[in-house]
Amino acid sequence: MALVYVHGIGNRPGRSYDEAAHRREVLFRTVLLPAAGLTGAPVVMPCWGGLTRPPRWGLASLPHKGTERLGPDADERDALVEQAPSLLIIARQSVSDALDALYTMIDAQYRQENLLAQAQDFVRYIGLRESLYPHVPENVRYPWLNEVRTDIEFVDRLVAEVWPPEGETLGAGSPIRDLLVSAARRFNPTPLVVGAGRRLVSANTALLLADVLQYTALRGTRDEPGEVISLVGKAIEEAAAPRIVLAHSMGGNIVYDLLSHYRPDLRVDVFVTVGSQVGLFEELSLFRESSTDPEAGKVPLPPGIGKWVNVVDLADPLSFRVAPIFAGADDYGYPSRATWAHTAYLKQPNFHARIGRRIAEALA
Template structure:
């Protein structure tokens, strides 16, 4: 049988002060899983497939863990013996730099031009900004100074909020969590341990094949999982939805490539079912809504080596919210390939 691994993203933790007894956590996680499966059931029905069997679904939950680690990290300030990786101040500085780069890359994808924005708000900064823009246009390695970058990042954040209708706070919180996952080895290892344990449970339950469906930050987690994959189970399909994997700063920090370079390939572990004659093999399906601020850098196929042959990008129009996982999975063009693999087609 084929297992279905659902890898959630950020901001899935229980509310502050909520009951965290084993029973309460289990009930909460079941509710989160039902949200995914409800959307997927609609998409599968529209694609002509039956719903998935609950016993084949694995939903590793790291929401509380990640939120607690980030909160403890930020409470700790400049130094704490509790963190076994780099000192807090070092990790925080790296995470802030990564977050700022994510903001700038997202804004540039939508046509952000710093000099134009600053002409309205800080005209005295226009000349040095134009100088950097011209140097970059000429192919030079020109970066923003410590004086200019904070102001430009603020303008880029406002620009993103205006363009996407997403609040600046939500954008900042998402990009912060992605940055911490990428830059803090302790957080990354803890999250990977939870997800890998779910794969091990699927193997123990005698599943031989697996479909991995990942949303938001979960797509980064899933890519890392696939890059390091050692389990005795075949990954027949990877599905990412609302993914930040298009951002160069994210790809530079993924597993399975040269450190500092954004050249990454389709994970070698992906082994699609050949399918019936005339049916395309799908290694990796990536779904994006053009208003989803997390997935603004799209499509993915051209950004990964062997991607044009192995990644199918699918544009969706999510009716309730651009980043909604249930909306993504309700799309029959997203759910259909999942149903094909689960049915062994």
């Protein structure tokens, strides 16, 4: 048995990738695999991002503020305010969802592993409590929810009264409390200046587009597959059965292309796609095996896929359904409640626990 994780676009080898991969692996090993009944299974994470070509002119094509304007100067002080809902608003619907959203705000560069583990345990513990009493309203389970008025008060009250389960309290000055409060303060973003936001986003956007376009152009043929297809195919082939493949974003498209065309002989017992575009790619006939017949019905699953679980967040602009397109595939909604939902899923402990339980059901 093994879990193979295939990342999406915008990943490049280096310190940032290594740190993010480490945090993902910790959640796989401590939450997802135990929930799936696969504790101790190997985790394989092929990094294909470094196989795409770097921009030839070093992204000289990006817009620059020194470019001559076509018309009168625009007011660069115009701002785009993206107001996220407060943790408290989310908590009054689901405390576990609020804690997952809070966890995503913990700085990815935070390096105190023991404190991160405590924060993770706290979030998981709340999720477990919620799952035991799914029909009990939040204001009954936590009657003080109607008394607190700010996100900070919510975090303070929850930490003090609920954690740890043995009854000890963690008040002001507790490292884990301070970490969670710091994350809560970052939950509602300040206004982003359009010009600065554009300059910040453009380079990342260019690299994301590069990954999609170059994969499509360089994926090769069945007889001579490209480097990305070869790397991912080898990782899945060498993984022990039962094979669980979890693919995020563009990773889902790569794995589907692999299983439907390049390596239909590979067996994947459970295929999990998260924030992926497989349904859209098939509608646009972008896969090697895509049909262009407008009268064709639903697409049958590749022969190697046992069970397909697809996760969609309505707040994620890059996630698409597959059930209306593929026969035998199942869609599940998951509200990450994060400001940028596309990368939030895999940072949230309760998401991993829920996916683990779905995997266990699929393997039963």
